[in-house]
Amino acid sequence: MDAVQFAEHGDREVIEYGEFPDPEIESDEVLVDVKAGALNHLDIWTRKGLPGIDLEMPHVPGSDCAGVVSEIGEDVTRFEEGDRVALLAGVGDERMDDPTLDLRFHIIGEHVRGVHSEYAAIPEANLVSVPEHVEWETAAAAPLVFQTAWRMLIERGELQAGEDVLVLGASGGVGHAAVQVAAHAGATVYATASSDEKLEYAEGIGADETINYAEAEFGSEIKSLTDGRGVDMVVDHIGEATWDESLKSLAKGGRIVTCGATTGPNPDAGLNRMFWNQLSVIGSTMATPEQAETALSLVWDGTFEPKIRETLPMSEAARAHEIIEEREGFGKVVVVPDSEL
Ligand SMILES: NC(=O)c1ccc[n+]([C@@H]2O[C@H](COP(=O)([O-])OP(=O)(O)OC[C@H]3O[C@@H](n4cnc5c(N)ncnc54)[C@H](OP(=O)(O)O)[C@@H]3O)[C@@H](O)[C@H]2O)c1
Structure with a gap:
């Protein structure tokens, strides 16, 4: 598959879009055929390198995406092939009332491989359903913010x-x-x-x-x-x-x-x-899955609307980073796998 990636931390020049090994799912994971991803300021920090975070290189950035379930692990119960889903990027102990307070709480895209790629292997617990009427851009741009x-x-x-x-x-x-x-x-x-x-x-x-x-x-x-x-x-x-x-x-x-x-x-x-x-x-940091679902239900019903500054092919991810860094425009920047355009 193709993925946005960088092999070292640095300026926007380190960003590439090209071949990356296909992800393989664990038993509790879902393979998502990514239809759109969105950038956050976090992607700039991650690219530049954050103290105390030692990423496996090359790193695929991205903490927001939406797409279609194309394969499920044997222990997955909430989703099946063809379902429309979006990522909740915070990973904590699901048994806790507030997983954001887990000592091992971390964020997909920041601490581990992200989702700005054609396919992504994502734990079932980190996915929410996206109703049929919601555009991919909206579903990708809303969750984290x-x-x-x-x-x-x-x-x-x-x-x-x-x-x-x-x-x-x-x-x-x-x-x-x-x-x-x-x-x-x-x-x-x-x-x-x-x-x-x-x-x-x-x-x-x-x-x-x-x-x-x-x-x-x-x-x-x-x-x-x-x-x-x-x-x-x-x-x-x-x-x-x-x-x-x-x-x-x-x-x-x-x-x-x-x-x-x-x-x-x-x-x-x-x-x-x-x-x-x-x-x-x-x-405050991120949200519990319940809090995130409450906020997103208000996106899905049109009460809230993520504004899209620009939608770009993933091959132009460096330009997407530039829009954020140069404070151009209003709202979110969306990136779409080139094969989807
Ligand atoms: N803890 C968490 O869970 C969490 C979650 C999401 C984001 N964050 C953090 O929240 C921050 C914002 O993230 P984001 O994705 O929303 O970023 P973003 O889309 O890039 O927005 C950054 C905003 O900061 C403003 N800004 C930048 N420099 C400024 C300055 N010198 N004075 C006043 N305003 C300035 C810009 O305003 P203008 O357009 O007016 O210039 C812009 O509205 C980042 O630091 C991010 O890491 C944390």
Whole structure:
């Protein structure tokens, strides 16, 4: 089969698309004929190399895909040949109430071989059914970011209707999912992005107020938009570049929920602001299968919609990485096996 792959970590030049050994399934796995995959910022980190993760090379990246079951292992009970499925990339102990808290929790594509290939061998526990009416692009683009946003805002952040929420980076995968989840929960949604065009998109998916953070400090803007009070929750996946302004944006007793640190993991902690304003810092990663299925049921019924920046053949995976790294466009980048085009 053909697969996106790299034999060493590095810049986009290390990405290739070509022959890779056909995957063989274990007894609890399903062979998926991949119809579409989607990129996450994670694919950039994985390509560059993450501390403490020693990947088997060549590595196939990719933590999102959807496709058709073409073979099942002898212990597989939930799926049969021909079923439409999508990947839930988090792997934890299924017997735990919350497998994301398993010490051995890891992510397909980040810690082990990913799914940007014509075929992928995937544990049954990591697949969800995709209804007939859902496009492959949608099924591939939604799972990772909508499960992440759902857990951040609803499960970990316990967002309530009527609260004020600030979503940073509303143009990115997680950000644009978080805007939709927050609006669905009945919150008033404030969103930031780096251009007016991206902010127009954010309004189109549920943002009530938008701030171009390239033109103004969003902390001061939030204070003036909320009559000096601040918001109840900030959704921050940016890290060092935004942490200080995020803390400034919070109302007394507010909470900041973080799932990522695109610009770096070590901002000034701002302890004085944290204790004086009695703020809570909440970390969140991926979601349990039940939480993911709840979020995805709202994608399948059209309540949530992953926006597609661009769909490219897998042979143009390097360009797909470039779109993410250069912060072009709004939403998700989809890649499709060349043989499917
Ligand atoms: N823990 C988890 O389970 C989990 C799950 C998913 C993602 N993540 C993490 O969350 C982060 C976002 O992932 P993603 O896939 O959504 O990424 P993405 O699609 O590439 O989006 C990145 C966003 O960050 C914004 N951004 C980048 N640099 C910025 C800066 N200096 N100041 C303000 N905004 C900036 C961009 O905004 P503009 O377009 O306005 O420039 C863009 O909206 C990544 O760090 C990822 O690793 C974690």
